[in-house]
Amino acid sequence: MERILSYVDAIREATDQQMAEDPSVVVFGLDVDDPKAIQGTTRGLAEKYGPERVFGTPLSEEAMTGAAIGMALAGLRPIHIHIRMDFLMLAMNQLVNVAAKSRYMYGGQVHVPMVVRCMIGKSWGQGAQHSQGLHSFFMHVPGLKVVAPTNPYDAKGCLIQAIRDNDPVIYVEHRILHFQKGIVPEERYGIPPGRARVLEEGRDVTLVGISHMLTECLRARCYLETINVHAEVIDPIWLSPLDIETIVKSVKKTGRLCVVDNGWTTCGASAEIVTRVIERLQGEREVVVHRMGYAPATCPPTPSLEDLYYPNARTIASAVYDLVKGGRNHWLPEEREGLQEMEFRGPF
Amino acid sequence: MMSKAIYERFYRSLYRIRRVEEEIARIYPSDKIKSPVHLSIGQEAVSVGVCEALRPDDVVFGTYRSHAYYLAKGGDLKKMLAELYGKATGCAKGKGGSMHLIDAAHGVMGASAVVGTTIPNAVGYAYALRLQRKDSVVVSFFGDGATDEGVFYESLNFAALKQLPIIFICENNFYAIHTHLLSRHKDANLCGRVRAYGIPAEQIDNNDILKINERVKGVVDLLRAKQGGPFFFECLTYRWKEHVGPNDDFHLGYRSYEEARTWVEGDQVRRLAALIAPQSRERIETQVEEEIRAAIVCAEDEPFPEAQELLTDVTGD
Numbered sequence: 001m002e003r004i005l006s007y008v009d010a011i012r013e014a015t016d017q018q019m020a021e022d023p024s025v026v027v028f029g030l031d032v033d034d035p036k037a038i039q040g041t042t043r044g045l046a047e048k049y050g051p052e053r054v055f056g057t058p059l060s061e062e063a064m065t066g067a068a069i070g071m072a073l074a075g076l077r078p079i080h081i082h083i084r085m086d087f088l089m090l091a092m093n094q095l096v097n098v099a100a101k102s103r104y105m106y107g108g109q110v111h112v113p114m115v116v117r118c119m120i121g122k123s124w125g126q127g128a129q130h131s132q133g134l135h136s137f138f139m140h141v142p143g144l145k146v147v148a149p150t151n152p153y154d155a156k157g158c159l160i161q162a163i164r165d166n167d168p169v170i171y172v173e174h175r176i177l178h179f180q181k182g183i184v185p186e187e188r189y190g191i192p193p194g195r196a197r198v199l200e201e202g203r204d205v206t207l208v209g210i211s212h213m214l215t216e217c218l219r220a221r222c223y224l225e226t227i228n229v230h231a232e233v234i235d236p237i238w239l240s241p242l243d244i245e246t247i248v249k250s251v252k253k254t255g256r257l258c259v260v261d262n263g264w265t266t267c268g269a270s271a272e273i274v275t276r277v278i279e280r281l282q283g284e285r286e287v288v289v290h291r292m293g294y295a296p297a298t299c300p301p302t303p304s305l306e307d308l309y310y311p312n313a314r315t316i317a318s319a320v321y322d323l324v325k326g327g328r329n330h331w332l333p334e335e336r337e338g339l340q341e342m343e344f345r346g347p348f
Numbered sequence: 349m350m351s352k353a354i355y356e357r358f359y360r361s362l363y364r365i366r367r368v369e370e371e372i373a374r375i376y377p378s379d380k381i382k383s384p385v386h387l388s389i390g391q392e393a394v395s396v397g398v399c400e401a402l403r404p405d406d407v408v409f410g411t412y413r414s415h416a417y418y419l420a421k422g423g424d425l426k427k428m429l430a431e432l433y434g435k436a437t438g439c440a441k442g443k444g445g446s447m448h449l450i451d452a453a454h455g456v457m458g459a460s461a462v463v464g465t466t467i468p469n470a471v472g473y474a475y476a477l478r479l480q481r482k483d484s485v486v487v488s489f490f491g492d493g494a495t496d497e498g499v500f501y502e503s504l505n506f507a508a509l510k511q512l513p514i515i516f517i518c519e520n521n522f523y524a525i526h527t528h529l530l531s532r533h534k535d536a537n538l539c540g541r542v543r544a545y546g547i548p549a550e551q552i553d554n555n556d557i558l559k560i561n562e563r564v565k566g567v568v569d570l571l572r573a574k575q576g577g578p579f580f581f582e583c584l585t586y587r588w589k590e591h592v593g594p595n596d597d598f599h600l601g602y603r604s605y606e607e608a609r610t611w612v613e614g615d616q617v618r619r620l621a622a623l624i625a626p627q628s629r630e631r632i633e634t635q636v637e638e639e640i641r642a643a644i645v646c647a648e649d650e651p652f653p654e655a656q657e658l659l660t661d662v663t664g665d
Contacts, residue, residue, distance in 0.1 A: 026479070052479055058509065063468040063502030070409075070472025073457060076479065078472075093499075097462050098469065106450040106458055107440035108661040142662045166664040193665075241663075 005184040007177050010152035011041040011117075014159035015079065017188050019049050022077060025163060027054045028064065029081030029117075038081055039178055041117075061090035065116070069098050069168075072112045077163055085118040085172065086129045092137075099168040100143030115162045119173045120211060120262060122310070125301035132299070133211060133263035138170045139240045139272065145193055146240040148172040148262075150214040152182040154237055157191030164190060172239075174212040174262065196243035198250065202230035205320050206250040210236065210269055211262035213292075219313030220320065223333040229324050239269055244276045251277050252285055256323050260311050261293040268293060290323050292316060313339060350558065356628055358396055358557060359620040364636045365392045365416045366617050368425065371640055372415070372432065373594030380648065382434040383445035388416035390555075390588035393616035394519045395420040397560030397583075398487055401568050405482075407455040409470035410489040412447035413519075413587075414459045417489050422454035426643045435650035442653050443661070455484075463524070464490060464497035467516075471507045474514040474578075485571045486514040493524030495541075496532055504545045507578040513571040515564060516542075516580040521587045526602040542580045549580040557616045586611035 005013065019025045027045060029038070033056045037043040046054040057064045061082070068078040082088060088095065095116070103111045121130040138146045145167055149158040155173075162169035199214075200221055209217030214235050221231040232250050236242060251257045257277055259270035270291040281287050292311040300306055311319075318332045369387045376385060388395065391413070399408065399420035410417045418428060424439065431438030432446050439451055450458040457473065460466045470488035477484050494500050495518060507514055518538065522529050529536050539549035552559050560583055567579040586608060590597035598605045621629055 058502070058505055060499075060502035060506060062499045063471070063506055066465070066468025066499065066503070067472030067475060067506060070469035070474070071476045072472075073469065074407075074473045074476030074480070076476045093462060093465060094468065098460065098465060102458065103664065104661045105440060105444045105448045106452075107438070107443050109440070109450050109452045110458070111664055145663065 002183045003186060004181050005152050007152045007155045007180045008040045010156040010184045011159055011173070012043060012045075013184070014156040014163075015042065015045060016048070018160055018163045019045065019053065021188070024075060025053070025077045025079065026071065027079045027081065028057050030057055030059055031083070032056055032081055038083060042081070061087050062094055065091035065094035066098065068114045068116075069094060069102070069112055072114045073102070073110055077113050079115045079117060079163065082116070082118040084130050085120050085134055086132050088116070088118055088134065095138070095144065095168070095170075096141050100141045103167065104143060111166045112168050113166045114168050115159070115171050116168065117171045117173065119175050121175045122212065123176070123306065126299065127301035128298045133172070133261070133294070135170065135172050135211070135239055136263055136268040136272070139242075139269060143167065144240065145169040145238070146172065147193070147238045148174075148211040149191070149237060150177060150209070150211060150235050151180055152184045154191055156184050157189050158237065160188055161190035161192060165193070172211060176212050177215070191237060193238045194241040194243050195238070196234055196236045196246040198232060198234050198246065200231070200233040202232035202254070204230045204254055204324055205232070205256040205258060206247065206254045207231045207233045207316070207320065208236060208247060208257070208259045208273055209233065210239070210260065213260040213262045213311060216311060216313045216316055217260055219339045220316035222339055223313060223317035223336070224320055226333070227321070229321065231320060236273070242273070242276070244273070244280070247273060248277055248280045251281060251287055255286060256288050258290045258292065258316070258320050258323055260316055261291070263293055264296060265291045265293040266296065288323055290319055292319060352624060352628075355620060355623045356632065358400060358561070359624055359629065360632045360636065361396045361400065361420055362392050362557070362617045362620055363633060364640070365395070365419050367636060368419065368640055369415055371644060373589070375644070376594040381432045383432050383447070384592050385415075385432070385446045385594065386413040386592050387589045387594065388413050388587075390611060390615075391519055391521060391585045392416045392420075393555045393557035394517065394560060394583045394585050395489070397557040398489075398515075398517055398564050400561050401565040402455070402487065403484065404455060405484045406487065407457050407473055407484060408487045408489060409457050409466040409473070410459045411463070411466065411491060411494070412459055412461045413491065414447065414449045418449045418451065418456050421456050423449065423451035423456045424454070425639065426646050427451065429643045429647035430650050433647040433650070434652060435647060436653040436657070437650045441657060443657070464494035464499050466490070467494060467500055467503045470514060471503045471512060474507065474512040475510060478513060483572045484513075485568055487517055488514060489517050489519060491524070492518060492520040492522065492529050492538070494518070495538055496524065501545070504542060504547060504580075508546045511577050514578045515567055515571070516547075516578060518580070518582045520582050520584050523587070523591070523603070525591045526600065538582050539580070547578055547580050548576070549582065551582040551584065553584045554614055555583070555585045555611065555616055557620065588612065
């Protein structure tokens with residue numbers, strides 16, 4: 001029988017299995033050993049592996065990130081956890097100036113195998129500083145890898161891969177994705193960088209969704225099906241290195257690309273993906289493109305504005321409809337029951 | 349009282365660093381050195397005093413003013429000069445430069461141009477050493493400028509909390525580029541601030557290499573015996589040259605030669621020279637001069653990196 005696990009338990013299992021296999025893996029961050037255990041993702045690890053390998057830290061993001069780098073230089077494989085991605089702004093010097101650059105600027109004498117787990121928040125009034133998807137900041141910097149798994153299967157495989165990787169990996173979680181359930185094999189497996197996945201096939205338009213927006217894209221696809229528009233939905237999984245070939249291949253077929261990011265569009269992952277696709281296909285295939293993401297504003301906590309701030313399945317479907325039909329058609333599907341809980345369970 | 353042999357060791361290391369940097373200053377106007385240089389001339393005693401108390405498997409992290417501790421810890425001179433020249437045989441294949449010297453095999457773990465940045469890296473390294481049940485120790489070198497940075501205090505706190513085998517060495521030369529410590533802090537009692545984190549702290553005045561060595565040796569023994577840690581030393585010292593580059597800068601007016609005079613008169617290179625026999629001194633100087641000359645010839649002759657190096661080592665795959 002196929003085993004169903006939550007995203008949270010998939011992360012916990014990946015960490016547990018890698019810690020059991022490799023004594024150099026250590027886990028730390030504020031509250032990793034407290035009763036809530038980072039939404040349950042670190043539950044039981046401190047008891048099993050002891051306080052030297054699993055420990056809570058002072059609220060010192062820059063120093064603890066720097067310490068993670070030092071540990072990695074000494075041969076450990078640290079996993080440093082932040083309950084919100086927004087806090088990484090305090091660690092940018094270490095991530096950008098040291099973690100990303102050490103291998104290169106020291107001529108290959110050292111490498112920095114570390115994983116930075118961080119979560120994007122949404123709703124419950126998360127507001128300005130608990131909601132940001134800043135993955136594009138890290139995509140910008142050579143030497144960093146960035147991954148944003150969207151389902152429990154990838155959550156496990158990508159974390160195992162990230163821990164094994166010899167470079168710093170920014171592992172982007174989304175708080176809402178934590179509740180996802182799906183098929184997760186018990187054995188250890190990696191999801192290698194630079195391989196996107198076509199989750200649903202379709203002939204009319206290519207829909208690329210990042211992090212939690214992938215789920216919204218899958219829902220949008222259901223709305224579009226009702227009007228005979230068939231969307232191909234792609235999960236890039238790894239944002240850096242990015243598998244542009246899979247997306248290019250799809251757009252070559254559909255001629256239409258909509259990238260929906262869990263972040264702002266300006267200079268963001270959507271800008272990068274669209275640009276790379278056009279660079280590849282210009283002169284060969286006529287392509288129309290569209291980008292969606294956070295409204296160009298600071299995230300408001302009030303629900304009436306927050307609803308407008310994020311793309312959702314219906315607004316995505318509406319935008320894709322315009323992309324397919326041309327012009328502004330003002331079509332917006334009626335809210336459909338049952339789609340809220342939709343998630344991709346596998347198998348893969 | 350230390351033995352003559354130890355004085356000779358200290359003198360060799362001090363003289364070697366001084367002369368390497370004087371040669372760098374001499375060559376610099378030729379534009380053959382493709383890297384901004386932050387010379388340690390005047391401050392060598394701190395690096396030598398500390399590193400002579402360490403074992404080869406101990407590890408140091410430092411700053412962009414990197415030449416002195418790199419050489420004092422045993423970093424390869426030929427690779428260092430080749431790095432400054434931007435050559436493929438440099439310690440970082442010409443991709444680091446003077447501000448990012450590294451020699452992992454000799455425990456020199458790298459340096460940052462951004463002030464204070466390597467302090468937490470050193471702390472993390474110390475954490476790993478203890479987890480790995482090794483008895484090596486870590487030294488974190490930084491200037492008084494780094495004590496303006498928040499990460500310094502965060503790092504002290506974590507190192508103290510976990511009682512890590514690390515020695516913090518603040519090379520207090522009084523200036524962050526051109527701004528004096530007293531223009532940056534209301535209270536310049538650095539050791540007092542460090543003690544507030546639960547870390548023993550001591551100030552060592554006069555650039556005194558023998559005292560620095562003796563004190564550091566003492567705490568290294570304690571760290572190896574798992575008795576306490578971390579420790580902090582504020583070593584008062586003085587940079588003779590400009591912040592970056594090969595020249596004097598007393599004409600700028602932010603400091604006076606009068607201020608420098610006592611430090612120049614207390615030069616530790618000269619002090620150690622007087623403690624050893626003239627024939628030993630001559631032998632050491634001849635050997636060092638020959639080594640430096642050969643390393644410069646080597647750096648000049650080596651090739652620049654090939655084009656494919658541009659994208660090599662960005663990531664591991």
